[in-house]
Amino acid sequence: MPINYYILLSVALFSIGIVGVLTRRNAIIIFMCIEIMLNAVNLLLVAFSKMHHLRALVADRATTVGTDAQLFVFFIMVVAAAEVTVGLAIIVMLYRNIHSVDINFLNRLKH
Amino acid sequence: MNTIIFSALWGVLMMYVGFIVKKQKSATAFAIVGLIVLLVVNWLEYAGVSIFSIDLQGMLRYNRLSLVFNLVIIFSTLVYFLLSGSDIEKFGKSSSDYYALIFFILTGISIIAGFQSLLMLFIGIEIISIPLYILAGSEKNNLKSNEAALKYFLMGAFSTGIMLMGIAFLYGDAGTFYLEGINLGLGKITPMLAVGMVLLMAAMSFKVSAAPFHFWTPDVYDGTPTVFTSFMATIVKAAGFFAFFRLFENAFGNLHADWEILIAVIATLTLIIGNVTAVFQQSIKRMLSYSSIAQAGFMLLGVFALNIFAKQGLVLYFAAYSLATLGIFAVLAKFKDHSIEAFNGFAKQYPLIGFSMLICILSLAGIPLTAGFFAKYYMLIAVIKYGKMFWLVIVGILCAAISVYYYFKLVQAIYFKEAAQREEVVFTRSFELIMLANAILIIILGIHPNWLMALLYM
Numbered sequence: 001m002p003i004n005y006y007i008l009l010s011v012a013l014f015s016i017g018i019v020g021v022l023t024r025r026n027a028i029i030i031f032m033c034i035e036i037m038l039n040a041v042n043l044l045l046v047a048f049s050k051m052h053h054l055r056a057l058v059a060d061r062a063t064t065v066g067t068d069a070q071l072f073v074f075f076i077m078v079v080a081a082a083e084v085t086v087g088l089a090i091i092v093m094l095y096r097n098i099h100s101v102d103i104n105f106l107n108r109l110k111h
Numbered sequence: 112m113n114t115i116i117f118s119a120l121w122g123v124l125m126m127y128v129g130f131i132v133k134k135q136k137s138a139t140a141f142a143i144v145g146l147i148v149l150l151v152v153n154w155l156e157y158a159g160v161s162i163f164s165i166d167l168q169g170m171l172r173y174n175r176l177s178l179v180f181n182l183v184i185i186f187s188t189l190v191y192f193l194l195s196g197s198d199i200e201k202f203g204k205s206s207s208d209y210y211a212l213i214f215f216i217l218t219g220i221s222i223i224a225g226f227q228s229l230l231m232l233f234i235g236i237e238i239i240s241i242p243l244y245i246l247a248g249s250e251k252n253n254l255k256s257n258e259a260a261l262k263y264f265l266m267g268a269f270s271t272g273i274m275l276m277g278i279a280f281l282y283g284d285a286g287t288f289y290l291e292g293i294n295l296g297l298g299k300i301t302p303m304l305a306v307g308m309v310l311l312m313a314a315m316s317f318k319v320s321a322a323p324f325h326f327w328t329p330d331v332y333d334g335t336p337t338v339f340t341s342f343m344a345t346i347v348k349a350a351g352f353f354a355f356f357r358l359f360e361n362a363f364g365n366l367h368a369d370w371e372i373l374i375a376v377i378a379t380l381t382l383i384i385g386n387v388t389a390v391f392q393q394s395i396k397r398m399l400s401y402s403s404i405a406q407a408g409f410m411l412l413g414v415f416a417l418n419i420f421a422k423q424g425l426v427l428y429f430a431a432y433s434l435a436t437l438g439i440f441a442v443l444a445k446f447k448d449h450s451i452e453a454f455n456g457f458a459k460q461y462p463l464i465g466f467s468m469l470i471c472i473l474s475l476a477g478i479p480l481t482a483g484f485f486a487k488y489y490m491l492i493a494v495i496k497y498g499k500m501f502w503l504v505i506v507g508i509l510c511a512a513i514s515v516y517y518y519f520k521l522v523q524a525i526y527f528k529e530a531a532q533r534e535e536v537v538f539t540r541s542f543e544l545i546m547l548a549n550a551i552l553i554i555i556l557g558i559h560p561n562w563l564m565a566l567l568y569m
Contacts, residue, residue, distance in 0.1 A: 037272035
């Protein structure tokens with residue numbers, strides 16, 4: 001399968017994420033959209049990894065070219081998990097104070 | 112390399128210190144000891160003595176520039192702890208948690224200082240960002256602090272997503288995460304490479320709050336507790352710039368002529384928006400956050416020029432900007448009222464601190480005999496030596512002139528206005544002396560900037 005399909009799919013997912021972040025008002029939904037963006041990147045990295053690996057395989061049967069992108073994906077997952085813990089804690093803290101997760105409430109800092 | 116291990120270890124130690132020691136003062140003392148250990152370790156590495164030697168597969172490499180940058184960062188953090196330690200102690204049940212978070216941020220900055228792979232760039236930036244989200248929201252019952260934390264978190268995570276997309280596209284084009292590999296493979300601009308580079312540029316501009324992506328900065332800096340704003344606006348920002356510089360020098364150096372116009376536009380916008388908006392601010396904290404955007408514009412000139420003057424200038428700029436801003440924020444953190452009027456007649460009441468603040472403000476404005484002057488000077492020289500786009504120099508000088516106006520509003524309040532009714536603040540003797548030492552250091556750097564810059568060549 002050509003790489004173009006994978007690129008299109010992940011760019012589409014990524015755009016859905018960006019549009020969601022820019023238009024939705026619920027903090028948790030924004031957060032989910034950010035996760036969609038990160039997962040679009042994961043998909044793209046795995047696709048590129050396979051592409052580079054197949055290319056290098058022609059010249060050398062025992063090559064490890066392209067495996068580093070799959071390692072990168074694990075790092076993204078771990079960091080995203082760490083971000084979720086902090087982010088959800090912040091959202092819970094906000095919910096305790098204003099009993100809502102709507103970011104339209106967040107205008108106290110505008111002068 | 113060794114600073115990464117030591118600062119991570121010390122961060123873990125700091126968390127346990129919170130259980131063992133109940134007095135807040137001793138947590139501060141322990142943190143200061145930790146920073147001195149980091150300074151020594153970093154200096155040893157500079158001198159060629161490595162305590163741990165680990166095969167890093169070329170993912171991290173430390174040269175003179177990264178070690179001197181690390182030195183400046185750790186020293187600024189030391190100044191920050193000495194000046195603002197007593198204010199950190201007032202937060203929460205145990206201040207050692209906050210010190211631990213700051214040590215973890217230093218771990219991230221040490222990774223940023225030496226990254227040679229996009230993986231390390233990503234991990235370093237995330238290790239810096241995640242503890243910062245917590246610091247921004249550390250005042251749990253204050254809605255402004257909550258709001259700042261949520262805004263910073265959403266913006267930070269969003270820009271991380273953009274950065275990762277950029278990295279993915281670059282990988283697709285180059286087939287490697289190593290900066291050198293990417294730089295060597297550059298020839299013709301392919302669509303994938305262009306998209307990746309622009310996305311990375313946008314994400315880095317987010318992190319350093321450069322102009323089209325600066326809108327979160329004033330809100331976040333304003334809402335965050337003042338003690339932590341000062342850390343966020345100085346040391347973390349310097350780290351972001353170092354990452355920006357290193358990335359574009361090592362990964363895209365061969366395409367310099369193609370992306371320089373983009374950086375030039377971002378720098379111009381940052382300078383103009385930052386300086387002009389700062390003029391209209393009534394609160395000092397908000398004014399300083401716009402001024403930090405304006406200073407970011409000057410540092411971007413270094414990323415634009417990418418030559419030896421830019422390297423020297425950036426190191427000097429980090430030191431000058433961090434020391435001066437830390438000094439002003441340390442005084443500001445003691446006050447509840449952050450309007451400019453609150454400082455009317457300040458120098459009559461506290462002559463020593465008033466004088467130290469004056470030096471800090473002059474340095475930010477770039478008046479000769481202070482460190483800020485040579486920092487700005489080197490940035491402009493770097494652009495002139497680069498030999499293209501001289502209009503950037505003119506914009507830089509005009510914006511420096513505008514900045515004098517709003518900085519001097521503060522000087523005017525401190526020295527020439529009648530004393531108003533003010534909340535009583537007690538400054539300890541040691542705080543006064545450290546402020547004065549900070550001011551003297553700024554003047555020394557202003558007279559002998561080469562003492563710092565010579566470290567790059569020793």
